[in-house]
Amino acid sequence: MDVQLKRGLLEVCVLAAIKNEDSYGYQIIKDIKPYVELSESTLYPILRRLEAAELLTVRTVEHNGRLRKYYHITLLGIKRIETFKAEWEEIMSIYKFIAREDVINDKT
C-alpha cells in the first residue's frame, strides 16, 4: 500500500480507537490489532502528529506507581473521523463500479 495512504489511514484508526473513551499507547495497539498490524514505533510518530495538529490531547495519569499517558480526542479529531467516513463512502461507490467492471469482464 502507498506509505502516505497507509499513514493517513492509521491516523484515523488511532482517532477512532480513542473516540469513545481515552486510551493509552499499548491499549490502542491491542484495540487496532484485530484489524491492522500496528507497532509501537509506528504509533509514536502518529500520536505526535495528531497532537501537533490538535486532533487529540495528552494527559498524564498515575498508574501502579508509574506515569502513563492517556490520549483524548478533540472535537477536531471527531470531525476528522466524520470527514474520513464521508469521503470513504464515495470511494466505496467508485470501488463498486470498478469491481462491477471486473465481473462483466470475467463473464466474457
Place this chain on the structure above:
Amino acid sequence: MTKHEFLLALSKKLAALPERDIKCSIDYYSESIDDRMEDGLSEEEAVAMLGSVDAIAEDILSDPSVSEYTPRSRDLNKGLKTDMYTSADELSKGKARRYAPRTWNIILLALGSPVWFPLLLAFLVVILSLFVVIWAIVISIYSAPLALIGSAVLGVSAAFPLAFSGSTSEGMFTVGIGLFSGGLAILFFHACLYATMGAAFLTKMIWRGILRCLRWRK
C-alpha cells in the same frame, strides 16, 4: 537487553534532539515496556518486541513533526480543510506556512509604530523617573550626615578663636555641639548606607521585573 539498557541506548541515539523530545520518546517507550510487562511478558521479551533501537531512533529522527510541534491556539484550526490524503503532519506544516512569514510581522509593526512608539517612550520615561526618584531620595538622605559633618567641623574650628577671645564657655559649648554633630553624622551615615543598599536592591528588582516582562512578551 534490559529496559534500562534499551532506554539508555535510545536516548544516546536521540541526543541531537531537544531535551523535550528526548524525554517524550523515552517516556513513551518506557511506558510501552511497562505495559507489556504488566500483561505478563518478561522484561527481555517486552524490550525485544519493540524492535531494534537503531530502527526506532531512525523513525523518530526522520519524522518532521517531532521537532516542529509547538502548541498553537485553537482558532488557527478553523477553516483548514482536511481530506483523507492530507495526513496530520501536512496539516500542521500547512499551519506553519500560513503563520510563519516574519515580513508580515515587520510590516504590521512598522504600520503600528505611531501608536506603540510614543507609548513605549512614555513607559521608558516613567521607569527612568522611578529610578531618579529612588536615587534622589538616597542622595537627600546623605545630605543629613553631610550637614552634620559640616557643623561638626565648623563647631570644632570655631572653638579656637572663641577660646582665645575669652568666651571659653561659649567656646566649649560650640565644641560640644560640634562633637555632638559629628556623632550624629556617624549614626546618620549608617542610615545612609542602609538606604543605599535598599535603593540598589529596589533598582535591581525593577530591572529584573522589566526583563521578565520582555521575556514573557517574546
